[in-house]
Amino acid sequence: MATNDGQSHVRRRTVLKSAGVAGVAGIGGLSGCLSSLSGGDSDVNELSVGYATSLSGPFAVFGQAGLDGARLAASDLEEELGVTIDVATGDTEVDPATGLQRIKRLVSEDDVDMTMGGVSSSVALKMGTWASENSVTYMATGSHSDAISGGSCAQYMYQPTASNSMLANTIGEQMVGAADSWYLIYSDYTWGQTAQSAVTSALEDGGKEVVGKAAAPFPSDDYTPYLNEAADSDADGIGLLVAGLDLRKAANQAMAKGIQDDFTLAMHQLEDVVYWGLDKENAGILDTAGQVWGPAVDNDASNEFCERIAENSETDPYVRHLLGYMSMDQSVRAAVRADSTAAEDMRGELVGHEVESDIKAIKGGGDMYWRENNQLVQPTFSVEARSQDEMTDDPYKNWFQTTKTFAGDDVARSLSETGCNLE
Incomplete structure (x- = not known):
């Protein structure tokens, strides 16, 4: 078992000087070369973290919130552990090729010790695979695709958030109880594809029928063709497995058609910020x-975290802030416990580690630990909208309420089901 989160020593950070000489254009052929440089020789007590995420484009609101949370965690860790943490950033622009370029630059030119970030799962997989091949720790901060801790898992790529299957199993019970048949509309890339697969399995395991599915291009401005298909089906419920702010468009278009009057509506992943762009009705x-966390999680530690985010971010607190905080918290603490930023040393302090830092209290307690497939098993929540007169905006928006808390072990797939095999 790894040592306690509070340990406060750290070794010199790993500096990949040879990669810096090669530059971004030539770094693609350095797989294997970078790994030989593990164990660097720079200043003790100084950590450099590369945060590559969507800071422009349709996912910018998610990327910036994660970065704000990570910076807050860095400040807390500096005070608690006596280290200094420099955060270098890169804008992935929701594009896998751009994301790959950004993470290479962070490693080769900014000499970062560890990396994190990512909103789009396609971008995260591209960055995380490269990082792992080159022995650099990478936290896929807000990427939920099952592939990250499943069939496309990699030695040093970690999933600090709940996977799609964990969120699907979180709402499976409610969906099974709410309707006998479902039509699923999903974003057609790895996040939506694995979401559709996970939700389908949860429904069929509960004896319910999925009568139709529609793969919607992402991003898209018009979801009415898919909503029309769902409305014309024999389904009793519609599952909107739509990514990012596109879910706001889909919800508005569903309201315009009056679909909510005739169908049960379910979303496997709630991002509060998506709904703040709608009116309360x-x-x-x-x-x-399903939700990893949000202001609806009502406890003292969670409420205090929400208040701090409201003071330190331009966006009201929601899940992305905590995901950034968790990524920084767990990466830095692993390096401190290992007294090393070498990827293999950090993995030795992550896999099997039981989380006892503040993030556990923010989530309301319950077991949180890292599994062999680099997934952080953690509690999840099912939520529903509050009535309009119960939705509050001050000191921050709080429009939803939890209906049930699920232990991570109750919603996570077995290791054999993930398809991940890391030695």
Whole structure:
């Protein structure tokens, strides 16, 4: 078992000087070369973290919130552990090729010790695979695709958030109880594809029928063709497995068609910020959704975290802030416990580690630990919209409420089901 989160020593950070000489253009052929440089020789007590995420484009609101949370964690860790943490950033622009370029630059030119970030799962997989091949720790901060801790898992790529299957199993019970048949509309890339697969399995395991599925291009401005298909089907419920702010468009278009009057609506992953762009009446259409965390998680530690985010971010607190905080918290603490930033040393302090830092209290307690497939097993929540008169905006928006808390072990796939095999 790894040592306690509070340990406060750290070794010199790993500096990949040879990669810097090669430059971004030539670094693609250095797989294997970078790994030989593990164990660097720079200043003790100084950590450099590369945060590559969507800071422009349709996912910018998610990327910036994660970065704000990571910076808050860095400040807390500096005070608690006596280290200094420099955060270098890169804008992935929701593009896998750009993300790969950014993470290479962070490693080769900015000499970062560890990396994190990513909103789009496609981008995260591209960055995380490269990082792992080159012995650099990477936290896929807000990327939920099952592939990250499943069939596309990599030695030093970690999933600090709940996977799609964990969120699907979180709402499976509610979806099974709410309707006998479902039509699923999902974003057609790795996040949406694995979400569709996970939700389908949860429904069929509960004896319910998926009568139709529609793969919607992402991003898209018009979801009415898919909503029309769902409305014309024999389904009793519609599952909107739509990514990012596109879910706001889909929800508005569903309201315009009056679909909420005839169908149960479910979303397997709730991002509060998506609904803040709707009026409260439209936000109230949410019947059930799964969530990693949000302001609806009502406890002292969670409420205090929300207040701190409200003071330190331009966006009201929601899940992305905590995901950034968790990524920084767990990466830095692993390096401190290992007295090393070498990727293999950090993995030795992550896999099997039971989390006892503040993030456990923020999530309301319950077991949190890292499994062999680099997944952080953790509690999840099913949520629903509050009534309009119960939705509050001060000191921060709080429009939803939890209906049930699930232990991570109850919603996570077995290791054999993940398809991940890391030695």
